[in-house]
Amino acid sequence: QSVLTQPPSASGTPGQRVTISCSGSSSNIGSNTVNWFQQLPGTAPKLLIYGNTQRPSGVPDRFSGSKSGTSASLAISGLQSEDEADYYCAAWDDSLNVYVFGTGTKVTVL
Amino acid sequence: EVQLVESGGGLVQPGGSLRLSCAASGFTFSSHWMHWVRQAPGKGLEWVANIEQDGSEKYYVDSVKGRFTISRDNAKNSLYLQMNSLRAEDTAVYYCARAVGSSASWWGQGTLVTVSS
Numbered sequence: 001q002s003v004l005t006q007p008p009s010a011s012g013t014p015g016q017r018v019t020i021s022c023s024g025s026s027s028n029i030g031s032n033t034v035n036w037f038q039q040l041p042g043t044a045p046k047l048l049i050y051g052n053t054q055r056p057s058g059v060p061d062r063f064s065g066s067k068s069g070t071s072a073s074l075a076i077s078g079l080q081s082e083d084e085a086d087y088y089c090a091a092w093d094d095s096l097n098v099y100v101f102g103t104g105t106k107v108t109v110l
Numbered sequence: 111e112v113q114l115v116e117s118g119g120g121l122v123q124p125g126g127s128l129r130l131s132c133a134a135s136g137f138t139f140s141s142h143w144m145h146w147v148r149q150a151p152g153k154g155l156e157w158v159a160n161i162e163q164d165g166s167e168k169y170y171v172d173s174v175k176g177r178f179t180i181s182r183d184n185a186k187n188s189l190y191l192q193m194n195s196l197r198a199e200d201t202a203v204y205y206c207a208r209a210v211g212s213s214a215s216w217w218g219q220g221t222l223v224t225v226s227s
Binding site for chain 1: 145147154155156157160169170171172205210211212213215216217218219220
């Protein structure tokens, strides 16, 4: 049972902006940085955003992250067909002493 | 090039044991926290355990405490997960990952563990 809650699905047409929310608590998102991972169908997860807002080299600037209090968000602007994937937020939880992943959001490009 | 290659997965009966291995290359293995993360078929990601650079600190998710043991051999650039008393709910793809919570995050392709009679 995940302690980080995400909407199960999100969708948009090519070129649109899609936002995914991640709701946590004071012991995880409220105290630590948030990472976002992208998992394309049949592949391993890949780091998309680290430190709440930073993009690793190679990640398009269409992807952006933000955090406020105990919630975080991932935005995908200029949605493309290759963005169809599952997206997970994640953070360390100081109370549980575990790394927690979000429930995951499946993004569909219509 | 950074590579993490898992091995050791397979079919095991409930109550049995398996040892997963992860061979690392292309980076200084001893400089990073290492993790195991699993994904049950059709489900989301679940963090399993991690281990500090020198192996002195380890953390586990409650559901595997007392049954799984994470370890590493920095001389061999290898990470391990000893899994005992396996249950059907342990069936998953197990990923080896470097520094999950930082900019250095990198994941292997995973190895499938199936617990079934």
